[in-house]
Amino acid sequence: MDELEPIRRLRADVPEPRVEAEVRAREALSQAIARERGGRSARSRKPTRLPTLMAGVVVAAAGLAVAQASEAPPECPSASDGVRGILLSVQASADWRILECPSVQEAVRVVTEGQEQGEPGAAGGSARELPD
Amino acid sequence: MRRLTEPTDATIVVASLSDPDRFAVIFERHYGAIHRYLQRRLGLALAEDLAAQTFVEAFAARGRYDQSRSDARPWLLGIATNLVRHHWRKETRALRAYARTGEDPSSHGFEDEVIEHLDQTRAGPLAARAVAALDRRDRDVLLLFAWEESSYEEIAAALEIPIGTVRSRLARARRQVRELLGPAGQDLLETPSAEGGAVNG
Numbered sequence: 001m002d003e004l005e006p007i008r009r010l011r012a013d014v015p016e017p018r019v020e021a022e023v024r025a026r027e028a029l030s031q032a033i034a035r036e037r038g039g040r041s042a043r044s045r046k047p048t049r050l051p052t053l054m055a056g057v058v059v060a061a062a063g064l065a066v067a068q069a070s071e072a073p074p075e076c077p078s079a080s081d082g083v084r085g086i087l088l089s090v091q092a093s094a095d096w097r098i099l100e101c102p103s104v105q106e107a108v109r110v111v112t113e114g115q116e117q118g119e120p121g122a123a124g125g126s127a128r129e130l131p132d
Numbered sequence: 133m134r135r136l137t138e139p140t141d142a143t144i145v146v147a148s149l150s151d152p153d154r155f156a157v158i159f160e161r162h163y164g165a166i167h168r169y170l171q172r173r174l175g176l177a178l179a180e181d182l183a184a185q186t187f188v189e190a191f192a193a194r195g196r197y198d199q200s201r202s203d204a205r206p207w208l209l210g211i212a213t214n215l216v217r218h219h220w221r222k223e224t225r226a227l228r229a230y231a232r233t234g235e236d237p238s239s240h241g242f243e244d245e246v247i248e249h250l251d252q253t254r255a256g257p258l259a260a261r262a263v264a265a266l267d268r269r270d271r272d273v274l275l276l277f278a279w280e281e282s283s284y285e286e287i288a289a290a291l292e293i294p295i296g297t298v299r300s301r302l303a304r305a306r307r308q309v310r311e312l313l314g315p316a317g318q319d320l321l322e323t324p325s326a327e328g329g330a331v332n333g
Binding site for chain 2: 003004006007008009010011014016017018021022024025026028029030032033036037094096
């Protein structure tokens with residue numbers, strides 16, 4: 001018997017991360033990046049620098065392939081999409097500048113506050129609309 | 133699978149030293165894997181917080197990244213494992229509870245009151261008891277090897293220990309698991325539907 005086989009079976013097939021958690025994690029990292037970039041808060045910086053991650057790659061002269069930055073900021077999701085709709089837009093977006101959108105920041109705030117108030121899955125599956 | 137033209141993780145990490153925004157690529161590539169690892173070990177609620185923390189800490193520590201390692205996953209698993217250590221007693225309690233009840237808490241989080249997912253293999257509770265009994269450091273090595281399919285070298289890089297130490301810890305863990313599973317574990321593996329012996333965490 002391979003004694004590790006029962007251990008491998010113990011390895012649960014866990015579901016994909018919840019979109020709320022992933023967006024909050026992106027937000028946390030985005031803020032850390034913003035802090036390092038210049039001490040500006042992630043809330044106040046202009047959405048002009050984050051790269052478009054999936055926009056393709058180019059091979060730089062030095063031989064290094066780098067992500068190609070997008071010129072235009074991403075289209076912000078509408079507040080009428082609801083919290084979950086907005087979070088799904090963030091998850092699907094390759095451009096982290098979407099985190100700067102007011103509707104996204106409000107959605108993250110709603111999710112974070114729900115989490116802090118002990119509402120696991122707060123806003124999850126919600127079609128709740130955000131205030132304009 | 134990553135295209136050959138795409139930059140390696142090492143390239144991205146190095147680029148992020150001058151352009152911090154680049155580090156977002158590391159998140160995009162590895163968040164799911166790190167979250168799953170943490171969820172398997174500590175349950176959903178903690179995994180969500182610790183997965184986020186893993187990337188924030190990795191970003192802060194990227195200046196110390198070993199650029200000879202093209203894949204950042206072992207490095208991130210190491211950071212995540214360090215975070216798990218702050219919660220290893222909770223992990224042990226959860227494994228023991230699993231051993232007693234046969235109910236796998238990882239899909240809900242250890243603190244959830246309602247556990248719906250029942251393990252389909254009778255060997256699960258025995259294995260949980262065996263893992264719970266391991267020394268914390270041996271457990272880290274064993275789970276990185278068995279669950280994350282990390283190589284000795286990757287585990288050594290993740291935990292910042294010599295490969296020889298990985299080998300010795302893994303050998304000790306395997307021996308201990310073998311002893312704890314014993315003939316009952318073998319029977320259960322060969323006849324999954326058979327009733328297991330008493331498991332008393």
